[in-house]
Every structure is written in C-alpha cells, then in structure tokens.
Amino acid sequence: MDFKKEFISELEKTIDGVISYDNLVKMIEKPKHDNLGDLAFPCFELAKHYRKSPIIIAEEIVQEMDVSTFERVESVGGYVNVFLNKEKVSQEVLTNILNEKNQYGYSGIAEGKTMTIDYSSPNIAKPFSMGHLRSTVIGNSLALIAEKQGYRVIRINHLGDWGTQFGKLIVAYQKWGNEKKVKESPISELLALYIKFHEEAEKDSTLNDQGREAFKRLENGEREAIQLWRWFRDESLKEFNKIYELLGIRFDSYHGEAFYNDKMDRVVDILAEKNLLIESEGATVVKLEGYPPCLIKKRDGTTLYATRDLAAAIYRQENYHFDQSLYVVGHEQSLHFKQLFAVLKKMDCDWQEGMAHIPFGMILKDGKKMSTRKGKIVLLEEVIQEAVQLAVKNIEGKNPNLLEKEEIAKQVGIGAIIFHDLKNYRLNDIEFSLEDMLTFEGETGPYVQYTHARATSLLRKGEFQPDSSTVVKLKDEEAWPVIKLLNQFPDSIAKALAEYDPSQIAKLLLELSKAFNKYYATVKILTDDQKQQRLTLVYTVKIVLKEGLRLLGMKAPTEM
RNA sequence: GUCCCAGUAGCUCAGCAGGAUAGAGCAACAGCCUUCUAAGCUGUGGGUCGGGAGUUCGAAUCUCUCCUGGGACGCCA
Known part of the structure; x- marks a missing residue:
C-alpha cells in the first residue's frame, strides 16, 4: 500500500502547485525517529519560494491541510509530520497479505520479459571455493527476485571448462598423473597436479609453452586430449552437483566455454566483416575507445576468454531473446565486461544495452586474494x-x-x-x-x-x-x-x-x-x-x- | 603510471537520487525463563562518518584533491 499518495494529495491542495507531484514523491521521507511520525515533508524548498521561514510554512500547511484521514499531523522544526491512521493501515496491509499469501510482493512490471543470469560458473578441475559461493548465492537470489517481478529467467552455469589451463592440466597429468588416484578423489588430485604444474613452471618456463600447445591440440579436437578433458569435466561436474543439491540450486543450462568452441569462427568472421580486427604484436585485437584493446586471438591463433564470451552473448540473444542479461562475476573482471560490451556495441548489437555485469567483492584471506594456483583456498x-x-x-x-x-x-x-x-x-x-x-x-x-x-x-x-x-x-x-x-x-x-x-x-x-x-x-x-x-x-x-x-x-x- | 572499488563505534556493517539528535549486530558490562521456543528480550558505555577544500539554508551522502587498503591493466579466466 502506498500511503504516501494520500499524504501528497492532501499536501498538494495547500501549496498551489509550487512543487510537482513527481517531486513531492521524491521529497516525502521517513522521519528518523519513530516518535516523529510515519511520513514527513521538509519545507526548506518552499522557504525559497515563499521567502518565509520553513518553520512557519510547516505550521501553515498543517493549519490548511485536511487531516481527517490521518491520526494526526504536526509541524516540527520545518517539517510536516504525519502519523498514519494505525487501524486503517493495519487493516489494509494485513488483509492484503492474507489475500495474496506468498504472492505478496509480486509486481508484474517485468511480465513478458526474459532475463538470462550467468552465475556460479566454477572452473572444472578446481575445487568449489568460497569465491564461487558468492556468485552462486547472489545469482540464485537475483534469479528468484527477478521471477518475483515477472521475468522469465534463464539460469546459466557458464562452466570454466575451456582454456589454456586445460592444456596445462593435460601436460601435468601426462607427466605426473596417476589414473587410480584421480578416480579416487578427482578434484583434489587434479588440483594437486595444477599446483605442481605452476611450481615446476617457475623452474622450467618451457612448461608454459607445452601447456599452450596442449590446449591447441584440444581446440583442434585431438582425440587423446579430448578424452582427458571430458573425463576431468565429468568428474568435476559430479562434485559440483553435490554442492548445488545442498544449496538447493538448479540451472537451465550448463553450457560452459567449451560449448562455444565451434561458434567462435563466426564471431571472428563478423568482426572481420565489420573491419574491426587489427593485427597487433602478432595477436588479433579489436581497438576500443577509452579502454585497452580487446584480444580476440592469440599469436598462435587460439582464442581467448573474450572471444568465447562474445560467442556466448550472441548465442544467448539468438536463443533466448533476452531483454536483460546479467553476469554475476567478481569485481576483478570489471574491465573485461566493459570491453565485452564495447565490442558488441561496435558490432551494432543494440541488444547489448540490456547486458550488465553484476560485480561483487572478493573473499580475502589475511587481507589478500585467495589463489588457486598456490593452493591458498578454502573449500566450501x-x-x-x-x-x-x-x-x-x-x-x-x-x-x-x-x-x-x-x-x-x-x-x-x-x-x-x-x-x-x-x-x-x-x-x-x-x-x-x-x-x-x-x-x-x-x-x-x-x-x-x-x-x-x-x-x-x-x-x-x-x-x-x-x-x-x-x-x-x-x-x-x-x-x-x-x-x-x-x-x-x-x-x-x-x-x-x-x-x-x-x-x-x-x-x-x-x-x-x-x-x-x-x-x-x-x-x-x-x-x-x-x-x-x-x-x-x-x-x-x-x-x-x-x-x-x-x-x-x-x-x-x-x-x- | 592509468583505471575500477572501498574507507562510518574496538570488530562486522546499515544509512548515501543532500535534510531533524549518525544507527544495528558482535564483543564488554548489568538485568529478564513457575507463562506463547532465551538461536530471544531490556539496559549501559563506546563516534574528528580517512584528511582537507568546495557547492548548499543544510553534506556521512554531491564535486575536487590528497592519504590508506584492495583489485584490474594483450596473448590466464
């Protein structure tokens, strides 16, 4: 119930249209202390217009106002304070909830609109950390809230199941891995391999090159690489699903980054068609105004995160025709999303207006970011x-x-x-x-x-x-x-x-x-x-x- | 170096399309269970709203500047 409106319509009669209805709505406030009433109108703006003290104006308004619909109205220090009729309001509010039950609070403002929400999105072969919890929990709640306002919501778990890291993991597994151990406790064993890789890479920098090569084999669809990748992915997903079940969370789509592997050429073609691609230091980039350029392809021709996100955005628009598309992703990726949206704008995708990055703060350990690579991580x-x-x-x-x-x-x-x-x-x-x-x-x-x-x-x-x-x-x-x-x-x-x-x-x-x-x-x-x-x-x-x-x-x- | 966040009580935070005496919770201390679940309720103490300047009748809230912490800045995601 909006009891403000009653107050405003009474107020309007006393101030001869000096302030518009819309402005009055903005000016009405809640008194800071309960003993001052339920609604308040500050008269300081009017003081300028009438060239009178706000205290006097408030008193005059109280005199002129029809106060019968309220319990009482009084002027205090330049404010008109209203005490609502408790019986009337109580009756209305309670009857309303009684009738609407759990529908109470529903507004149809987004009826007929579609929203996609990208959240949780953990990385395969890594443990589900406290950091992913934030995205999961915030995204889930936003999805429920959006539905409450009438949106049709598509929940997307954009799994981190692609990228150079899998090349690294494949190399690590082939060098030091043990099938039996991985089967016993997949996530912790794969994590151990990932950590070992980074330790060894500090001594031997050729390992990083090997990792990139292995990812290239993966992107080219080489059988052995694909088999390992699929195995890592399946095992990880099993673990994640346990957590989603505990949290009572479900998704409509588990299309991760890998899903877009065969959809990226098209993105690159469109970019080329629109003359947006530029060669820079061997890589292919899109230049942007106000931001650093967005990398589309690496020197070795493989794709990057941004390329896959472009493909995903286009896919989502074409399949779901979203009005809004949210990305519940950590604040540290803000620049990436600004670049992503800017590239889409350059591609004349006007629907990018409906896209938004919903950033959130990090979970810190001893004041610092937790790092998977160093094994500094708390398990959910x-x-x-x-x-x-x-x-x-x-x-x-x-x-x-x-x-x-x-x-x-x-x-x-x-x-x-x-x-x-x-x-x-x-x-x-x-x-x-x-x-x-x-x-x-x-x-x-x-x-x-x-x-x-x-x-x-x-x-x-x-x-x-x-x-x-x-x-x-x-x-x-x-x-x-x-x-x-x-x-x-x-x-x-x-x-x-x-x-x-x-x-x-x-x-x-x-x-x-x-x-x-x-x-x-x-x-x-x-x-x-x-x-x-x-x-x-x-x-x-x-x-x-x-x-x-x-x-x-x-x-x-x-x-x- | 550039850009993005944040800085409010001992701790964790609210309040920020400017408004009345800056509020909670935790922790500390003092009370409240023969009566509806004490995972609760009541009370006490505790503040240069990071510093400075500006806009305004009025600034924790808006602008600028500086300080502090965190993050991001082409071949990771």
Whole structure:
C-alpha cells in the first residue's frame, strides 16, 4: 500500500502547485525517529519560494491541510509530520497479505520479459571455493527476485571448462598423473597436479609453452586430449552437483566455454566483416575507445576468454531473446565486461544495452586474494560440514526432541552461510572468517529462521485459521513497527532488483524479525481477548519471513 | 603510471537520487525463563562518518584533491 499518495494529495491542495507531484514523491521521507511520525515533508524548498521561514510554512500547511484521514499531523522544526491512521493501515496491509499469501510482493512490471543470469560458473578441475559461493548465492537470489517481478529467467552455469589451463592440466597429468588416484578423489588430485604444474613452471618456463600447445591440440579436437578433458569435466561436474543439491540450486543450462568452441569462427568472421580486427604484436585485437584493446586471438591463433564470451552473448540473444542479461562475476573482471560490451556495441548489437555485469567483492584471506594456483583456498564443502555440525549441536542443546534433526540442521547451517553472504552490500570485500560465518545469534540467517519458527509455533498452538474478513484492531503499540515493515516488503523487493542487491531483502527481514521479537517479548499473544487479531499479525509475519527467505535461497523451518 | 572499488563505534556493517539528535549486530558490562521456543528480550558505555577544500539554508551522502587498503591493466579466466 502506498500511503504516501494520500499524504501528497492532501499536501498538494495547500501549496498551489509550487512543487510537482513527481517531486513531492521524491521529497516525502521517513522521519528518523519513530516518535516523529510515519511520513514527513521538509519545507526548506518552499522557504525559497515563499521567502518565509520553513518553520512557519510547516505550521501553515498543517493549519490548511485536511487531516481527517490521518491520526494526526504536526509541524516540527520545518517539517510536516504525519502519523498514519494505525487501524486503517493495519487493516489494509494485513488483509492484503492474507489475500495474496506468498504472492505478496509480486509486481508484474517485468511480465513478458526474459532475463538470462550467468552465475556460479566454477572452473572444472578446481575445487568449489568460497569465491564461487558468492556468485552462486547472489545469482540464485537475483534469479528468484527477478521471477518475483515477472521475468522469465534463464539460469546459466557458464562452466570454466575451456582454456589454456586445460592444456596445462593435460601436460601435468601426462607427466605426473596417476589414473587410480584421480578416480579416487578427482578434484583434489587434479588440483594437486595444477599446483605442481605452476611450481615446476617457475623452474622450467618451457612448461608454459607445452601447456599452450596442449590446449591447441584440444581446440583442434585431438582425440587423446579430448578424452582427458571430458573425463576431468565429468568428474568435476559430479562434485559440483553435490554442492548445488545442498544449496538447493538448479540451472537451465550448463553450457560452459567449451560449448562455444565451434561458434567462435563466426564471431571472428563478423568482426572481420565489420573491419574491426587489427593485427597487433602478432595477436588479433579489436581497438576500443577509452579502454585497452580487446584480444580476440592469440599469436598462435587460439582464442581467448573474450572471444568465447562474445560467442556466448550472441548465442544467448539468438536463443533466448533476452531483454536483460546479467553476469554475476567478481569485481576483478570489471574491465573485461566493459570491453565485452564495447565490442558488441561496435558490432551494432543494440541488444547489448540490456547486458550488465553484476560485480561483487572478493573473499580475502589475511587481507589478500585467495589463489588457486598456490593452493591458498578454502573449500566450501568443509565450511558447510562445520556449519551443519554446529547446528546439530545447537538443536541437541536447545530442542532435543525435535524430529528430523539432520534435515533442519542442514537448513539452518546452510542458511547461516547464505545469509552471511547476502546480508551485506555485494561489492564489499569479505575477510574470510569461519567464526563470523558460523554465528547463529544477532543479525544472522538462523535469527530470521528462528523468528519464523517461533511464529509458526504460535499459530500451531493457537490453532489459527486465517480469515480475510478478520477485523484487525490491534491496540498494541508494538504491533505498529511490525506492520510498517510488512508494508515495506514489496518496496524492498523492487529495490533489490533495481539495484541487483539481495541485501535489501535480507535487511528488511532482519528489521522485521527484530520488531516481531520485540512484539513477542512484550505482548502476550495466546490470550482470549485479541487472539484472532494478534495471530493474524503473526500469520502475516510468517508469510513474509518465509517468502523473503525463499527469495534469498533459504529454507524456513517450522521448528528448530 | 592509468583505471575500477572501498574507507562510518574496538570488530562486522546499515544509512548515501543532500535534510531533524549518525544507527544495528558482535564483543564488554548489568538485568529478564513457575507463562506463547532465551538461536530471544531490556539496559549501559563506546563516534574528528580517512584528511582537507568546495557547492548548499543544510553534506556521512554531491564535486575536487590528497592519504590508506584492495583489485584490474594483450596473448590466464
């Protein structure tokens, strides 16, 4: 519900069109402190126009305004502060949620539009690191949020399954590899080979050349190279799928870089046709204004990351006809995406307007980037194990009779990890800290889940039956902040999508949880006198918490 | 050297299409379970919003500049 509009239309009558409707919308704000009201209008702009003190203007507006639709209106220090009619607003907000249920917050603004989201995209033959977790979790949440606004979403896992690194790996395997060992624990053995390769290459620089040659054999489709590559890929994918299953994440496409191998000649042809290709130091590049040139082909004729991304972009447009195409990829690749979009623009692909890089900060270890090559890496699977174990321990201490302990511990432990990643602005770097990630108190995922479980428990004990004809007259002071936050949920979803920022939702859920827990602590809910009304509030809180958690990719256990 | 991020309480962060006394959580300390799940609630202490200049009636928020940290800068992805 947009109660701003009522305020504005009353306001407009008093200021003779000095400020346009659209500007008024922007100027209305939330007072910093609850005791100042629910909405505020600052009169400082008007002071210039009327050449009067804002304090006097505010007082005059209050005098002239029809305040009957509000609880009260007052002028304080140059502001017109409005206190909404709590009963009316409560009734509207709760009835609305009661009717819409988990559809609450849906807006059809993107109905009929298609969005592709490229996220997760781990590298084959390397462990799934904490860094990939960010892309996975942010991308997944953005996909859910986009769907909530009506988008048809195509989830793409652009696997890093091609490139010189596989040449290196093939060389390493042929020199030092052992089939049996790789079969036993593929990822860690392949990683060990990869690390060894880089160690040896420091002593013997010809190894890097050998790696490039091996990749060339791969690109040319040589049988032995292809067989090894396919084997590495299959084994890796098996491992990744375990993690996706734990996180409850799925994709519509697993087309990785290799998939575009036979689609790159066409890209190069188009570039040549448009006279965009230039020879430079033996390589083939596209010159760009304002950015360094984009490398299309190496001296030895093999392709690069950018070439494959061009092919992928064109493929996605031709197959999905996307209106928007997001790339949830680390901030360190910002330049690459600027170049990519610029090249597409030069190719007259006007649909590139809909493409966007959604960068995020890095997970640092001791203030530095983690490097796979040096084996400085934290494994996601181990972190998940620890989180789940800690959740089990908590359940045994706090709720030993709980059924399905294992399943709930999984939901809570993983919830803690996901929420920890999503609650802050995505561009912030995160210093890796197991301790922070495994905290279950305060502003955490389990705190929100716990609040949901509490709400559910009340509904169960009170044998609540939702009834949209309930007349909600909540006299409790503490209910009001809860209702205001429930009302903000649709806005926070819209903002999360507009800014590609799931933390907007996480923050709202925290605020709502805090307000509800305060309500819970001060108001006795299961009493005879306002039980149905109070439980209706509890029920709507439960709906919003559950739906909000879902949009973050988290489960909402009913008990914990 | 050039470009991109970021710098707010001891720690982690909110707030940033300018607005009222800069807010949370953690940690510390003090309280609250014979009553709806204490993974909770209440209270206390804690700040030159990196420094400086500018725009403005008004700047944590916008501009410039400097400092600090991180990242990226043609044959990796």
